[in-house]
Amino acid sequence: MADFTPIGIAHSPFRKAGAPPFQSLFSQAEGRIEIFPEYQEGLMSIDGFSHLIILSHFNRAERQALMEKPLSDGETPHGIFSTRHFNRPNPIGISYVALNSIDKGVLHVTGLDLLEGTPVLDVKPYIPAFDSIPHAITGWVTDRHIENIRKTSIRAQQEIIKNQKSQ
């Protein structure tokens, strides 16, 4: 067993399950990562990084599925470890956000793909030499699939903006 205690919480415009964009790099949503007071010392010298990796706990996910249909594009189920679906045995999400500013333990970011209130487990600096593999080959995930996810993510954001304006 591995027991983790959240270090913070995500604040996002996405409030309904299924509403967030499917991938953070396709999201222009602004939001906040609030780091709890007892962990804020750990943010020292984070301000120089343009992008951060946020590990989060998809605490509303189902954890039983070993096969899932992709969130966008496709009727064919795939093994859960060959998809990025949030319903997975250990529902830990990886988001990449652009860091805009920091204000007393609150990271103001662009690129959220998390629901409001999602527990944050870790923050790491994104370092291209460690994290970027531009040439990786993507198996069953085709350019068309990626384009569908991009479009669905953009629609998800437009929906939010429309709702915010009508309130």
Next chain:
Amino acid sequence: MADFTPIGIAHSPFRKAGAPPFQSLFSQAEGRIEIFPEYQEGLMSIDGFSHLIILSHFNRAERQALMEKPLSDGETPHGIFSTRHFNRPNPIGISYVALNSIDKGVLHVTGLDLLEGTPVLDVKPYIPAFDSIPHAITGWVTDRHIENIRKTSIRAQQEIIKNQKSQ
């Protein structure tokens, strides 16, 4: 609280704390990710991906530190969330490995930076459109720092190969 149950275990040539390369992209170490039988169905259609993301539990890490000196290069401590040090409040590691082959629930991989026996929490496919940010800016982490980590990682592997030959 977030409770996770390992889905597998890493088998690696690195057996002593401090021995593994510091970043998986600088590692040429071959090893195995053994997925436990009850989760093996989740590997379906993973064979087409060249690189996988492995989330692991650094179960030998200290979890108290909020400030750490970088593993290589430097006397100046930084906030833990602006480093990739394994001693962090929730010691979840991100490794990127190249998938060589699969044999009944065992992933044969290149690029391990994990100790033998490290619990594996999740496997995700690496998808450049989702995960690669080549232009990210790296704050206090300079090219010299990255070069030192690369050199230290190569030395760590040579040490292992030397030890294996002398056995």
